[in-house]
Amino acid sequence: MKRPYSPKIVTASDLAVGDVIYQTAEDGWSRALPEAEILCDEAHAQLRLIEAERQQNRIVGAYLAEVAIGENGPEPVHFREDFRRAGPSNYFHGKQENPRQPRP
């Protein structure tokens, strides 16, 4: 039996600024993980990644990251993605400064 596809999001870095961004269902980019488009179908996820990669003059290094679906939408599965969503642990810098995306 085929294993179920674990949900993904498309994430990248903003070209001009360098911060973490997430692809939205409206074909835009958000700085907040809860606004990311959740991709539950493998073929669709690959297609969305290709569409992201074509935006060379907007983003850098797009890839699919695994997420779990929580109460507030997508949640990181790997701790690396958790740091990307929040910022470093030694200073209150990065995304955690934004009240829309506090450190959980």
Place this chain on the structure above:
Amino acid sequence: MYRHTEFDRGFLAARNAQFRAQVERRLNGSLSEDEFKPLRLMNGLYLQLHAYMLRVAIPYGTLSGAQMRALADIADRWDRGYGHFTTRQNIQFNWPRLIDVPDMLDALAEAGLHSVQTSGNTVRNVTSDHFAGAAADEIADPRPVAELIRQWSTDHPEFQFLARKFKIAVTGSARDRAATRINDLGLRIVTRNGEQGFEVSIGGGLGRTPMIGRVLREFLPRADLLPYLEAVLGVYNRLGRRDNKFKARIKITVHEHGLDHVRDLVERRFALTRAAFGGADQDRLERIAADFAPPALRRAPTGAFDRACRSDPVFRAWADTNLSAHRDPGHTIVTVSLKAHGATPGDASSGQMRLLADLAERYGHDELRISHEQNVILPHVHKSDLPALHAALRAHGLATANIGLISDIIACPGMDYCALATARSIPVAQQIATRFDELRLEHEIGPLKIRISGCINACGHHHVAHIGILGLERAGVETYQITLGGDGTETAMLGERTGPGFSAGDILAAIERLVMAYLDLRAERSETFLQTYRRLGPAPFREALYPEARADAA
């Protein structure tokens, strides 16, 4: 100190204009990321976890007060008000925006600084002894040679696309404070029959295949340095593997071809390169050396220092750990700790940078050094100025008395910043430093080097720590492996792995067991951790680390 010449200024202006145009072309989509990435790396610009990172070279670790102030201004204007000093005498800004980087590079150039070749497969920023020109045990100041190598290697047409990066360190003392043995190429100034020259070692390096460098040439006459380096790099450029990134460093080249074979090839090539050098390099070296003329040290009584030692125990504790012998008995070398207990190792705020600049100008002949151990040094301070200097440092949280002690930890940025990291380093360092400060034990423990890397690339030099900690990912969580008995000095040795790793929640307790075991095991108070480890071997330390294994065996 070396000041940029017309040539340096012209070169940097052209290079920065070139990069500004490259950034513009990247932003308007004419350059793809694949095309742009090698260009930005050549200028020290990385893309990390949360932002771009700009790595700026501090050539051979030497800065003037004005340069330190320029770094502070850059931190305030384009970054987050601080900088991170690294294990290769660079400073990293963790939050620049790509659109601002061309302006940052121009501001650096105005201060006589740059980020050229702080990344990429080229000769990197040449590192050196942070006590250069001041140490009591020095044969000669290594910095003129380091500057000569900087000038020769910068934009060297033959060596811009080596198989992999190439790191050079130079020391002028018998005591190796520059970690020459863990560099791709290490130079030690030595004398033979009254003549100065270099002992050349190659093939050192840490990372996934750690190796201690081996001697390629026992004595290289001083005048032969550049043609010889050109021969070594030429041989490496041809032999270095480009098919496998993990086998591309010169340490693997030497390992695969054998030291003797590499030496033969280098000597053959050296015969050609030597003939091609007409002596212009030696004229240049002479002019550079004049820029490094020793400062005019003053003669004055040192009674104020002796009185402060007697009357102020806080000053006394700081003087005991943070001062080193200067070649002039009236002066001393001051190491300012960037390792306040609980702080991020190697970070300095813009305010601290400005204070250090002021103090260097006021008390230290306008010289600052950055050590690969991530501290700041004032190399020439008269002893009578120490009480005032200490008071100023103390007022800004810079008077931590812990140099060489358990809380003077090297830590790479780890997964808090680095895109390559597999685990965090900074919080582990913070926990260890805070814990042993609470226990009030660090002066009792004495000299002990803990070094932490957040991935196998080993920027935190964990292989050559007395206690090394390597952060890895195991089954989706951060795991920390311990190595013991490493040494990065003239008696360089790689540490040995103890056994299974520890979780983020258990690593602090593991380190505490290890250190408590040392306190029980040492023959006398003066026997250091490393000496005890060398006398007894790993067994009793393993027992302390893994008490359950002992219980199982019993």
